[in-house]
Amino acid sequence: MRLRLPDVVRTTTFRWTLAVSGAFAACILLMFGFVYWRTQSYMTASIDRLITEVANVVSAPDAASTARRLADHLKTDPRHVKLGGLFDQDGHRIAGNMESPPANLLPDAVPRFVTVFRVDGPQREEDIARAVARRLPDGSMLVMGHDADELEQFSRIVEDALLLGLVPALCLGLAAGALLSLRAQRRIGEVNRRVQRIVAGDLRERLPAHGTSDPFDELARLVNRMLDDIEALVRSLKGVGDDIAHDLRTPLTRVRIALERGREKAGNLDELRAAADQAIAGLDQSLSIVTALLRIAEIEHSRRLAGFGDVQLAELVREVGELYEPIAEDKDIDFAIDAGGDATVRGDRDLLFEAIANLVDNAVKFTPQGGRVELSMRRVGDEAVVRVGDTGPGIATDERELVGRRFYRAEKSRSHPGLGLGLSLVTAIVKLHGFRFTVSSGPGCVVEITTHQ
Amino acid sequence: MPRVLLIEDDRETANEIVAELESRGFDVDWAASGIEGLDRARADEADAMVVDRMLPGIDGLTIIEVVRKEQVTAPVLVLSALGAVDDRVRGLRAGGDDYLTKPFALVELVARIEALLRRPTESRDTTLRVGPLELDLLERTALRGERQIELLPREFRLLEYMMRRKDQLLTRAMLFEEVWNYKFVPRSNLVDVHMGRLRRKIDRPNEQPMIHNVRGEGFVLRAPPPA
Numbered sequence: 201m202r203l204r205l206p207d208v209v210r211t212t213t214f215r216w217t218l219a220v221s222g223a224f225a226a227c228i229l230l231m232f233g234f235v236y237w238r239t240q241s242y243m244t245a246s247i248d249r250l251i252t253e254v255a256n257v258v259s260a261p262d263a264a265s266t267a268r269r270l271a272d273h274l275k276t277d278p279r280h281v282k283l284g285g286l287f288d289q290d291g292h293r294i295a296g297n298m299e300s301p302p303a304n305l306l307p308d309a310v311p312r313f314v315t316v317f318r319v320d321g322p323q324r325e326e327d328i329a330r331a332v333a334r335r336l337p338d339g340s341m342l343v344m345g346h347d348a349d350e351l352e353q354f355s356r357i358v359e360d361a362l363l364l365g366l367v368p369a370l371c372l373g374l375a376a377g378a379l380l381s382l383r384a385q386r387r388i389g390e391v392n393r394r395v396q397r398i399v400a401g402d403l404r405e406r407l408p409a410h411g412t413s414d415p416f417d418e419l420a421r422l423v424n425r426m427l428d429d430i431e432a433l434v435r436s437l438k439g440v441g442d443d444i445a446h447d448l449r450t451p452l453t454r455v456r457i458a459l460e461r462g463r464e465k466a467g468n469l470d471e472l473r474a475a476a477d478q479a480i481a482g483l484d485q486s487l488s489i490v491t492a493l494l495r496i497a498e499i500e501h502s503r504r505l506a507g508f509g510d511v512q513l514a515e516l517v518r519e520v521g522e523l524y525e526p527i528a529e530d531k532d533i534d535f536a537i538d539a540g541g542d543a544t545v546r547g548d549r550d551l552l553f554e555a556i557a558n559l560v561d562n563a564v565k566f567t568p569q570g571g572r573v574e575l576s577m578r579r580v581g582d583e584a585v586v587r588v589g590d591t592g593p594g595i596a597t598d599e600r601e602l603v604g605r606r607f608y609r610a611e612k613s614r615s616h617p618g619l620g621l622g623l624s625l626v627t628a629i630v631k632l633h634g635f636r637f638t639v640s641s642g643p644g645c646v647v648e649i650t651t652h653q
Numbered sequence: 654m655p656r657v658l659l660i661e662d663d664r665e666t667a668n669e670i671v672a673e674l675e676s677r678g679f680d681v682d683w684a685a686s687g688i689e690g691l692d693r694a695r696a697d698e699a700d701a702m703v704v705d706r707m708l709p710g711i712d713g714l715t716i717i718e719v720v721r722k723e724q725v726t727a728p729v730l731v732l733s734a735l736g737a738v739d740d741r742v743r744g745l746r747a748g749g750d751d752y753l754t755k756p757f758a759l760v761e762l763v764a765r766i767e768a769l770l771r772r773p774t775e776s777r778d779t780t781l782r783v784g785p786l787e788l789d790l791l792e793r794t795a796l797r798g799e800r801q802i803e804l805l806p807r808e809f810r811l812l813e814y815m816m817r818r819k820d821q822l823l824t825r826a827m828l829f830e831e832v833w834n835y836k837f838v839p840r841s842n843l844v845d846v847h848m849g850r851l852r853r854k855i856d857r858p859n860e861q862p863m864i865h866n867v868r869g870e871g872f873v874l875r876a877p878p879p880a
Contacts, residue, residue, distance in 0.1 A: 477869065487756060522807060523833065526846045553835055 213384050217377020221370055228366050236358045240351060247330045247346045248311040255334050255344040258284070263340045267295035270342070274320075283316060283329050283345030286336075294340060299324065301343055307335040316345060328352070387416060403431045444493065448486050455482035492621040499551065499628040507548040513584050513651070514539040516549065517577040520556045524564055532569045538576040543584035545651045547633045555629040558622045559588040559647050566592035567644065584651045592644040655770055656680045658699035660690030660716065661732065662708050666755075670703070673759045674766070687711030694720045699727050701769050703762070706733035706744065714747040721748035728769035730762075760870045764822045773817040781816040784863065784876030786855070788816055797855060807832070808851050815864070815874040824871035848872055 258273055260266040263286060270284050274297055285298030293299065302314035311332040318325040331345035390408055397405045406427060407420040455478075462475025521537035528535035545552075556575075563573045571591040578585055626649075630637040636650040657679045661667040664685070671681045682699065684690035687708035694702060694716060706713040717729050731749040733740060744752045751765050781788040787796040793809060795802040804812065811832050815823065825844040829835060848864065856862045861877030 480869075491754075522805075523843065523847075526850050527843065530846060550835060 211381040211385055213381030214377050217373060217380065221373030221377065224373060225366055225370055228362070228369065232358060232362045236355060239354060239358075243351055243354065244330065247348075247351075248332070251311055251330060251332050251344045251346050254284075255332050255342060258344065259334050259336060259342055261337050263288070263294055263336060263338055266336060266340070266342055270295050281347035281349070283318065283327065283331065283343075283347065285316075285343045285345075287341050287343070289339045289341075291341075293319075296343070298343060298345070301333065301341055302331055305331055305333045305343065307333040307341050309333070313348065314345065391420070398427065403427070403434055444489070447489055451482040451485040451489075455479045455486075458482065489621070492625065496621065496625050496628050499625070499632055507550070508546050509549065510544050511547045511549045511552055512542060513545055513552075513586065514542045514577050516553055517556060517575060517586060520553060520560055521575050523557065524560045528564050528573060531564065531567075533564060533567050534572040535564075536572065536574045536576075538574070538578075540577075541579050543577065543579050543651070545584060545633075547651075548629075551629045551632070555626045555649065556586060556588075558626050559586075559649075562622055563588050563590035563592065563645070563647075566590065568592065571644070580650075582652070586649045586651075587646065588648075589642045589646040590644040594641045594643075594645045595639055654678060654680045655700040656682060656698060657766060658682045658684065658690070658693055658702045658727075660684045660687065660694070660702065660708065660713065661705045662686060663705075669759065670762065673763060677763055679766070687713070687716060691716045691719060694725060695723060697723075697725045697727070701727055701766055702729045703766065704729055704731055704749070706731055706740075714744060714749075717748045728772065730765055730769060732757075758824075758870075760822070761824050761826060764824045764827060764871060767821055768818065768823075768827065771818070771821060781813065783816050783819045783874060786816065786863065786876075788813055797860070800857075802854050804851075804854065807847070808854070811847065811851055812855070815872070819874050819876065822867055822871050822873050827871070 254273060258266060258269045260269060267286050270286055274282055274284050283296075283298055285296035285301065286294040287301045288294055291301050297318050297320035299317035299319050302316055305312065305314050309332075311330050314329055314331045316327050316329050316331065318327055328348045329345040330348055331343055334342040334344075336342055387408070394405050394407055406424045409417050409420040409424060411417070458475050458478040462472050462479070466472040466475055517539040518537065521535070521539070525535055525537075560573070560575055563575075567573055567590040573591075574587070574589045576587045578587075626647075627637055630649055634652065636648075638648045638650070640646045640648070655678075657674055659667060659670055659674075659681055661670065661683070662685055667683055667685065671683055674681045682693060684693050687710045690704070690708070691711060693699075694704075697720075704713045704716055708716075713731065713733075717731070728750040729748065731744040731747075731752045732755060733744065733752065734755040741752045741754075750769055753762060753765060779789065779791045781790065785798040788809075789795075790813070795804050795809070795812060811828070814828070814832050828844050828848075848866075852862075852864045855864055863874055863877060865873045865875060867873060
């Protein structure tokens with residue numbers, strides 16, 4: 201996607217820059233206008249004061265002395281700015297360098313701008329000037345003036361300065377705006393392209409980040425971290441989906457076979473019932489897989505700690521022991537329960553019971569006849585440790601990390617019926633409580649839940 | 654004939670439930686929508702109600718809350734496809750008496766309705782009697798005829814629960830929920846093993862059996878037929 205100029209002009213960044221440049225220019229104009237106005241009026245006032253002063257000095261009761269003084273005054277004029285004229289009642293020039301009295305100048309009024317003709321130069325010359333007029337006692341009129349060229353020059357300087365300052369500033373502003381919006385547009389274009397790829401399903405795509413600390417980069421990094429999490433989640437979800445598909449297919453296939461055989465082969469009601477029972481058992485197993493998965497998901501995603509309260513751990517352990525003791529006995533397993541000292545932890549009693557029961561259930565399941573299962577709770581400093589040890593086949597070192605995963609079944613346990621979900625349930629419950637869960641080996645398998653106070 | 658009001662929007666599920674309940678001697682009134690169900694529930698003619706949690710138009714729990722406010726006291730069994738613990742708590746808090754997660758066995762449903770209909774009245778008797786069996790709740794002792802039976806605390810609670818519900822089918826899940834107070838069953842034969850032990854203490858080989866295992870369904874405590 202190449203950006204052409206019209207595209208840039210249409211971007212918000214550019215429009216903002218344009219607006220800001222406009223406002224900036226208006227401010228400069230205002231400032232220059234103010235300076236111009238103030239300086240102009242200051243200079244005009246000085247000229248006015250000067251010519252009024254001169255008029256006072258030059259004025260004399262009779263025309264002759266006035267003419268003399270006027271000539272004296274006009275004699276020294278290196279900057280060629282002094283104007284003056286003495287006119288009789290009819291307006292004929294008596295002395296000075298002005299051709300005639302300015303038309304709109306009233307005697308004894310305030311100074312004003314007038315147009316005069318100089319006659320002391322090589323040729324007649326029109327001039328804009330500031331002038332004031334005095335009526336002398338003999339009826340003649342004295343006009344004193346000062347060239348207004350200075351004022352004009354000054355306004356030209358202001359105009360030049362304005363042009364020199366304003367035009368480059370405006371150009372710079374527009375260029376910066378165009379550049380910024382081009383850059384932003386490029387990055388956003390790049391981000392858009394990548395996001396579209398992500399939306400299209402390519403979860404490995406990431407936003408461009410340049411390792412700088414500008415806010416855009418920080419945002420990109422944050423979004424990338426989020427994408428990492430989402431990717432990991434989707435992957436694990438997919439993995440779980442595959443596992444569910446596999447683990448549900450097994451019992452469902454059995455159901456199908458049982459029903460099919462029942463329909464084809466069953467000769468009497470009892471045989472049909474047996475087939476139906478087999479099918480129901482398969483369905484129950486499928487349902488318990490779904491239920492267990494939902495429970496794990498529920499526990500993993502529940503941020504709620506509403507069910508939390510003080511749990512007497514020793515009592516809980518004894519209850520689990522009591523629940524499993526007959527089963528162990530039936531299997532001729534030596535079941536030792538040791539829950540001496542007490543520890544109170546904050547937690548969800550039902551969930552903790554479920555976790556410990558799952559561990560004991562596993563231990564009893566995998567321990568062969570005549571073996572031993574130990575369930576204990578002891579305090580170690582501030583922590584309480586619930587430990588379940590057995591004399592079963594144990595879990596190989598390289599498999600210990602994996603047993604907490606959904607559907608994972610250690611190699612040696614494949615011959616036992618089970619959902620492969622027990623330990624991931626335990627892991628989820630332990631995580632929810634902020635406890636620790638470790639798997640190690642004693643004679644068989646040793647699992648420990650370590651609480652914190 | 655006990656009347657049961659069933660509020661369930663899924664026709665197939667409803668048909669199965671109605672057929673099963675009628676075959677067990679219930680008079681079933683089926684409402685297929687929440688609005689209709691609410692109207693019939695308000696009429697307060699049912700002895701028990703079975704209410705699906707998720708209904709089009711109105712939430713099953715809302716129905717229960719509304720009729721409870723209107724002093725309808727018939728026990729309610731909530732059905733739900735949501736098995737979450739939270740949800741169960743919410744269902745019971747809304748005024749439901751029991752909660753069953755879909756999918757369920759019809760036997761389980763019937764057993765629970767029976768249990769709701771025949772809820773034991775809180776009697777002040779300190780001794781429970783079923784046939785030759787006698788349970789002293791104060792002394793914590795059990796007798797079958799002249800024979801003293803030694804019971805562990807949990808076995809005592811199990812027997813007490815069964816004696817209060819004699820002649821009723823009690824499913825494993827019901828027993829686990831009520832006697833052990835836990836909502837999950839790590840494996841289905843846990844209750845069987847405990848029941849087996851209790852049974853060996855109650856029914857000696859030379860005695861008429863009182864605890865009966867109903868295959869695939871649950872357990873029943875019955876007084877032996879008079880000899």
